[in-house]
Amino acid sequence: MGTVKGCELPEDLYYHIDGNVWARRREDGSLDVGMTAYACSLAGQIVSFTPRRIGKTVRQDKSCGTVESGKWVGPVKAPVNGEIVAVNDAVIADPGLINRDPYGAGWVVRLQPSNWEEDRASLLTGAAALDAFAARMDADGFGGC
Amino acid sequence: MPNSIPDPGPDPGPAVAREWDRLLGEVETLAELDLADYLSAAPRLPLDAVRGRPVSFHTPDFRHYESEELPAARAHWPALSITGPDCRLQCDHCKGGVLANMIPVTTPALLRQRVRQLVEEGATGFLLTGGSSLQNEVPYAPFWPVLAELRREFPHLRMACHTALMDEDSVACMTQAGIDIAMLDVIGARDTLRQVYHLRREVADFEETLALLVASPLRVVPHIVLGLHYGYLLGEWQALEMVARWRPDALVLVVAMPFFAHPRRPFRIPHPAIVGRFFCHARRRLPDLPLLLGCARPPGLARHAIDALAVMAGFDGLAQPAAGIVELAARAGRPVRVVPACCSTLVPEADAGEVLDLATLLARRVDPPRAASVRVAPPAKAARP
Numbered sequence: 001m002g003t004v005k006g007c008e009l010p011e012d013l014y015y016h017i018d019g020n021v022w023a024r025r026r027e028d029g030s031l032d033v034g035m036t037a038y039a040c041s042l043a044g045q046i047v048s049f050t051p052r053r054i055g056k057t058v059r060q061d062k063s064c065g066t067v068e069s070g071k072w073v074g075p076v077k078a079p080v081n082g083e084i085v086a087v088n089d090a091v092i093a094d095p096g097l098i099n100r101d102p103y104g105a106g107w108v109v110r111l112q113p114s115n116w117e118e119d120r121a122s123l124l125t126g127a128a129a130l131d132a133f134a135a136r137m138d139a140d141g142f143g144g145c
Numbered sequence: 146m147p148n149s150i151p152d153p154g155p156d157p158g159p160a161v162a163r164e165w166d167r168l169l170g171e172v173e174t175l176a177e178l179d180l181a182d183y184l185s186a187a188p189r190l191p192l193d194a195v196r197g198r199p200v201s202f203h204t205p206d207f208r209h210y211e212s213e214e215l216p217a218a219r220a221h222w223p224a225l226s227i228t229g230p231d232c233r234l235q236c237d238h239c240k241g242g243v244l245a246n247m248i249p250v251t252t253p254a255l256l257r258q259r260v261r262q263l264v265e266e267g268a269t270g271f272l273l274t275g276g277s278s279l280q281n282e283v284p285y286a287p288f289w290p291v292l293a294e295l296r297r298e299f300p301h302l303r304m305a306c307h308t309a310l311m312d313e314d315s316v317a318c319m320t321q322a323g324i325d326i327a328m329l330d331v332i333g334a335r336d337t338l339r340q341v342y343h344l345r346r347e348v349a350d351f352e353e354t355l356a357l358l359v360a361s362p363l364r365v366v367p368h369i370v371l372g373l374h375y376g377y378l379l380g381e382w383q384a385l386e387m388v389a390r391w392r393p394d395a396l397v398l399v400v401a402m403p404f405f406a407h408p409r410r411p412f413r414i415p416h417p418a419i420v421g422r423f424f425c426h427a428r429r430r431l432p433d434l435p436l437l438l439g440c441a442r443p444p445g446l447a448r449h450a451i452d453a454l455a456v457m458a459g460f461d462g463l464a465q466p467a468a469g470i471v472e473l474a475a476r477a478g479r480p481v482r483v484v485p486a487c488c489s490t491l492v493p494e495a496d497a498g499e500v501l502d503l504a505t506l507l508a509r510r511v512d513p514p515r516a517a518s519v520r521v522a523p524p525a526k527a528a529r530p
Binding site: 042043044045047048049050052053056062063066068069070071072073074075 | 174177178208209210211212213242243245246404405444445446448449465467468
């Protein structure tokens with residue numbers, strides 16, 4: 001488990017650094033997508049997740065859904081181009097699950113990538129991802145999770 | 146709990162609902178959502194009644210706000226609390242939760258330092274507030290001299306103040322300190338004061354503060370919180386009548402949020418249809434007063450519905466609109482302007498702010514805008530008629 005400034009960032013996941021989201025590739029080629037612990041720390045206690053519809057085609061960096069907290073309203077951005085094939089009903093019913101288990105039960109949508117081989121080039125994983133997050137946290141003046 | 150309203154006005158009929166439903170269906174983000182339960186029972190003004198009426202969308206950064214329709218605001222209009230997260234009153238709907246997300250400026254020196262820093266970062270104004278005493282008064286007295294100093298140092302900086310209850314002396318001090326905008330939660334039900342606020346003051350005290358503010362040179366923008374009585378509407382119509390009697394510069398409506406309440410005294414989310422009926426009632430009752438939907442609203446689908454109903458009721462401004470709402474307003478033929486400042490600033494038409502048309506909004510679906518530093522020129526103080 002990687003950690004940057006107290007934020008857990010599993011090294012086996014793909015990360016879209018600008019969007020502050022993670023992606024886990026499933027056996028069928030689809031991706032589970034969620035917010036990083038860093039993003040959760042910025043947002044605070046999440047009180048609502050409103051997903052885009054199943055079947056919606058989303059472009060990379062476009063909204064898969066909206067999260068809200070007492071101090072945050074903003075989109076969860078798609079890490080790759082693709083189609084939303086599932087949304088996490090457990091998170092819709094209990095948005096705090098995103099904070100409690102951001103990399104497990106707190107996934108928010110499942111995407112079927114339209115061009116994984118091309119889009120994965122814009123994602124980072126492992127040590128490169130940790131270094132990129134460290135740089136971003138410094139640039140943002142983030143104190144830590 | 147009473148949720149009926151006196152004389153909601155003539156039922157505009159299903160044709161009005163159909164024409165709005167058609168527009169809602171054209172906004173992709175809203176068409177995806179299941180808003181039927183929320184909107185089907187809600188009255189709306191006829192499209193012709195709102196078409197051409199300008200609407201401003203405000204993006205202060207009391208909380209981080211980002212949507213694909215609007216660029217993210219950065220430190221342009223923060224909220225500062227002179228008591229930090231502390232509040233002695235501990236009202237059941239808030240428990241100090243709203244203050245906890247604000248920038249603490251618990252001494253005059255801290256206030257001076259923080260405001261100078263914010264101005265350097267590009268802030269064009271700020272909201273000043275704080276926790277209340279058991280008499281619903283905020284301890285501003287030590288801060289007036291520093292505020293006067295900041296006014297002299299930054300003559301164009303907009304300073305808005307949540308007043309809570311005030312007497313004549315406090316209003317005079319606030320005026321002399323150079324505050325531009327005074328905001329007050331107007332509460333119209335004694336039961337709400339006793340039960341929700343735990344407050345031994347009267348409704349008349351709120352009307353008296355409103356009267357004192359309106360008599361001052363300040364720009365006065367009271368707030369009414371819909372659903373303040375544990376999610377039910379109780380004193381809101383009385384509060385509206387108080388506003389109608391004293392004719393401030395504008396009125397902000399917000400909707401009680403449930404997530405700061407203690408589980409033993411929970412707040413339900415007011416049904417958006419009931420909120421929408423009040424919106425139409427307020428619009429008809431105050432046809433010429435700027436009517437604004439403030440930042441505080443319940444989240445999720447309820448928020449989308451409430452925002453849509455505000456557009457359909459002809460509101461003049463909305464803060465931090467839900468996804469798709471700006472496009473709805475544009476499709477309804479309402480000229481749209483985006484202002485990265487508190488809605489209470491009431492930036493006039495002629496001032497800066499981003500004007501958006503439908504073509505621009507639709508283009509943003511493809512290319513989301515990066516965070517922009519949109520500057521708004523502070524307006525000159527208008528003379529009170």
